[in-house]
Amino acid sequence: MVMALIQESFFLPPLDFSSSQTWKSCRCPACSCWITSFFPWFGLDIGGTLVKLVYFEPKDITAEEEEEEVENLKSIRKYLTSNVAYGSTGIRDVHLELKDLTLCGRKGNLHFIRFPTHDMPAFIQMGSEKHFSSLHTTLCATGGGAYKFEQDFLTMGDLELCKLDELDCLVKGVLYIDSVGFNGHSECYYFENPTDPERCQKLPFNLENPYPLLLVNIGSGVSILAAYSKDNYKRVTGTSLGGGTFFGLCCLLTGCSTFEEALEMASHGDSTKVDKLVRDIYGGDYERFGLPGWAVASSFGNMMSKEKRESVSKEDLARATLITITNNIGSIARMCALNENINRVVFVGNFLRINTISMRLLAYALDYWSKGQLKALFLEHEGYFGAVGALLGLLDSA
């Protein structure tokens, strides 16, 4: 896999080191790496499953700068901005691109790119072969992988990573992106009438006064943060039942091999064949406890029976897996919101990418079980906030 990627020239075009740059640097207060803020500006979030990369493409380059810009820097820019896919696994989410942003006095576009974490060695290898380190820029990274791959970056790529705290990056990223908006539209949205499928619709939400806020980040696992002000936030809890669980179980149950495939199957399945509902047990609503008949009493509960196991499709199983994981996250988030006395819950993370089923279900579940007291909010840039925070970290420190 790694070899194949290298041959395909994954990610970076050949670099040229002909030009010389003068540069300044300072110590990063967090991890005492050397920070420089020369282009290219990257922010990296290395998760358990996916690597999220944001790249700021300056659009206000003067003729003089253009002249001085080293060849390999230019080619990086060209390569990243003129392609939407990199190698076989790197993807740029073009629809998320933020245009005409002003960052540190520079105008430009922000690009959002992702690739699987297991291709990380290839990515580093590439950087090494192309002498990325000669650009003397600092790579700010967050996520567990910033620690896991730190040594590889150093030994293979001659690159010192600036490791930034996940929480800081996530919160910073969310607040920043929400404040700049989504190319004139609202970054934050919610579902109106989530309990009524006919009237349910996606509407913008104004997150101008965001606090207090419960932030639920659904990646491979789930982290839940409570933010009370710009500088006051904490990790409340987390659960290991996250996107990785959905995808992992789907692979085992259906033999699928991509997240997209799993979601596609789920969209065609019927989870009520797999799950045991309240009405399957009580013949209707369970009135004593106010449980509606449609509520799931036991996820995969019907699969205790051999006959039913034989009669369900892979799509049904994928759907049930999705519903199970989503409901559980909703339920834990709701309990945390109650314990923290917060009524706005923002769901982020790549589990929600192209996953309308889960978003609507979260909106529904939070509204229904809290009797309308809690509101589920979503952000357009789902999984990229950590990477954005890392980029902002770079610019802040330098």
Place this chain on the structure above:
Amino acid sequence: PTAVCLRNIITLSGSLTKLAYYSTVQHKVARVRSFDHSGKDIDNEPLYEISVQEEITARLHFIKFENTYIETCLDFIKDHLVNTETKVIKATGGGAYKFKDLIEKKLGLKVDKEDVMTCLIKGCNFVLRNIPHEVFAYQKDSDTEFRFQTNHPNIFPYLLVNIGSGVSIVKVESEDKFEWIGGSSIGGGTFWGLGALLTKTKKFDELLQLASKGQHTNVDMLVKDVYGGAYQTLGLSGNLIASSFGKSTTADKEFSKEDMAKSLLHMISNDIGQLACLHAKLHNLDKIYFGGFFIRGHPVTMRTITYSINFFSKGEVQALFLRHEGYLGAIGAFLKGAEQDNPNQYSWGENYAGSSGLMSTSPDVYPMQRTRSGTFDMLEMDRLERPLVNLPLLKDPSTYIPDTVDLTDDAMARKYWLTCFEEALDGVAKRAAASQPDSVDAQERAEKFRQKYWNKLQTLRQQPFAYGTLTVRSLLDTREHCLNEFNFPDPYSKVKQKENGIALKCFQSVIESLDSLGWEERQFALVKGLLAGNVFDWGAKAVSDVLESEPQFGFEEAKSKLQGKGRSLDLDLDGPPHKCALIFADNSGIDIILGVFPFVRELLSRGTEMYKALLKQLFNTFIFSNSSALRDEKLLLVQTGSSSPCLDLSRLDQGLAVLVRERQTDLVVIEGMGRAIHTNYYAVLRCESLKLAVIKNSWLADRLGGKIFSVIFKYEVPCK
């Protein structure tokens, strides 16, 4: 005993059917009738006679069996319904819907469905109130896997997390007030259903076995998989699961059944534990009981749930389990159906003879044990004559533990006592048969008793935790329950009768000799007498050996056997008299007649009101029959509420507790090895107390660092 009639029957079905019924049981009880000897020559007459009478008591039976036996069960019910006026049968649980038609057709009765959770909670309250060692914490990696808890006098509020196919979380605030506060669809059905899909293993038990052999780290993405080796410097635990099944996100790799089952088990247990903690925090509760088929006797799931609760509560909350968890629904349904009998007004006691113990130490032995015990698992609860309550003088009822040594904890002591009871068994069976010389089947019943108790002892060797914390007291209680089961209310009745006769004949001369002593000498002699009397105990093996071989062994010899030189009494008998003294003593024998009574007489003469907590009212008709003390109610004989030679101060007859309060009791005397050494040695009271006994067991004497017939004399004054 024979079940006379079935008053109420409930079937309850999950994958198991539970049958609950109420029966009235005929017991034989020994009744004592004394003769009026006033002015007669008593030398050739027995002082009293013992008659065996039939007594009818209520008993609750719970039987659990697999659903495949439902028809057999219905036949059983049908056969026993003949004499009742039952028109309606109560049923609850999923099976209530499933088997409704079958039941109605077969029995010709209307099926009345009861709400599952209501039943569960009623049942839970009932066991928490009536079974002392109902609750336990599970600790896999300690010597004692099962840590039984002392029942707190106030059982409310608590959280009940029922893990059936799904999870229900209920907050229980009082007998009638409870609320469903949440739940989760990820429960036992998820483990079973998803497990069956992933591993092609059909049975729940087999899935658990697979899980116990697997390595979840092959399937789960751990923190260290995400962070590499750096987690340590970040203060993270690398073994925490970051993403359940996070490593199976590939179609190319095969995963072992065991690993997947283990990963699934962790995922579900952690999730339930987390939700339970979140609910406990929100409602500010610290007692969480777990039940449902996911937990039921499965060490694997108890372990993972315990781990999860500990992790998510940061050690602040303990996961608790119930010994009779599998019966809660059936008990509750029954109680609902039996409301006209007011079962909650009474105290109930677990009958060890008729109950199967807590099963399984590990999944490997579980199937084997199940075959051994057959398909049926049973619980019997006897209705006690009077409600049982705490002794109001206990300093802290919530931390009071009656028993001195926990045999579940102490393997050496356990081995000794089990052997001791085994060795004594033949003798007890022999005495039992001899106690009923007129009964034709006494021999046969005695043998059945022997067999039953022997089996119980063997079970306890394998599973010391089967009936809660194993103690000398529980071993004695089990023996008594087994004896009663075969209609031997008191195997020692004949021996005691003889002994009482001898003692009563000596009583007058003992009193006279005491009265001839000076005050100080007399006090010393009284205490020595108390202790000497205590030497006589047919229940103690060393003593019964002496008594068997030296039938002439007398009170004076007993005094001389006592170890240790006398020293002046700490007991403040020359201070102001106590207002009221409570003496716990045996119900008959040289012990009470020659030891306790003279002591009582002395206290009475000082103006202290007395009442003695006795097992059976035996002596109120003589000795004190002419005493003005008895007439003026200066001396009262009261039942303790138990027939055990040991004493549980947290389960005493309500009448006794009322007296203790009314009469402002300020001295408690606890006499005898069972009451003052095996139990209550460490009991702390709010008033002056005196615990005295003679150690009639050389092993125990050794252990306590003394010799056989050493004296325990513990006088305690509460800290002001």
